[in-house]
Amino acid sequence: MNTDEDAVRDWLRAARQVTVLTGAGISTESGIPDFRGPQGVWTKDPAAAALFTLENYLLDPEIRRRSWRGRRDHPAWQAEPNAGHLALVELEKAGRLRAVVTQNIDGLHLRAGHDPRQVLEIHGTLYDVECLQCGRTTTMRENLERVEAGEDDPHCLVCGGLQKAATISFGQALKPEVLEACLAAARDCDLLLAVGSTLTVQPAAGLVDVAVRAGARLVVVNRDPTPYDGMASALLREPIGEVLPRLVAPLAA
Numbered sequence: 001m002n003t004d005e006d007a008v009r010d011w012l013r014a015a016r017q018v019t020v021l022t023g024a025g026i027s028t029e030s031g032i033p034d035f036r037g038p039q040g041v042w043t044k045d046p047a048a049a050a051l052f053t054l055e056n057y058l059l060d061p062e063i064r065r066r067s068w069r070g071r072r073d074h075p076a077w078q079a080e081p082n083a084g085h086l087a088l089v090e091l092e093k094a095g096r097l098r099a100v101v102t103q104n105i106d107g108l109h110l111r112a113g114h115d116p117r118q119v120l121e122i123h124g125t126l127y128d129v130e131c132l133q134c135g136r137t138t139t140m141r142e143n144l145e146r147v148e149a150g151e152d153d154p155h156c157l158v159c160g161g162l163q164k165a166a167t168i169s170f171g172q173a174l175k176p177e178v179l180e181a182c183l184a185a186a187r188d189c190d191l192l193l194a195v196g197s198t199l200t201v202q203p204a205a206g207l208v209d210v211a212v213r214a215g216a217r218l219v220v221v222n223r224d225p226t227p228y229d230g231m232a233s234a235l236l237r238e239p240i241g242e243v244l245p246r247l248v249a250p251l252a253a
């Protein structure tokens, strides 16, 4: 254990409102690949990322068929929350958590047992499907059952419109009410714990600026360097599933 870690434990104990910002790095230990890290799916294959824009999704039935197969085969369905996710639930139980803002769509924070009001899924969730025409929301489960039954691009059963996972695609606007809630959580906190995020994707990266400008202390827990390391009061490079439980353990005592 290093001195940075001891300092972070002290800050957590003193903090009233901790906002946690999480990225793909917290879910890799649950077996969900990272898309933007050095070994990420999109880092190694930028052409694949370029295909998955909202515009291409609307225009190209083959992109939609591939997307539905990708949803069906997504590793999230086999994944379980890991020790890192569970440690953040302990932070909530200790009364220190303002919010978890996550870039992940895998639902693992919710499955770990948080109060759903404490989790802000800034890039949406894989667990719901939205009709792009009438806005109706249905479960991913019922749509994947239609895929399994042979529909390769299930349309809305009410209006016949195209449907998509309730996740934010490239070229798709964020939900304003979710963004507003994230900004409030960044402004309100006295400690921002950035976990497993490269802090290179907006608006998540901008939330760090908001929090620090509002006077919060920044702690970065990430294997690789981020553009915000210079602003951080502490940098922790250890595996997330090991370091987070050590950080929150004294709060439970």
Ligand SMILES: [Zn+2]
Residues within 6 Å of the ligand: 131, 132, 133, 134, 135, 136, 156, 157, 158, 159, 160, 161
């Ligand atoms: Zn519809």
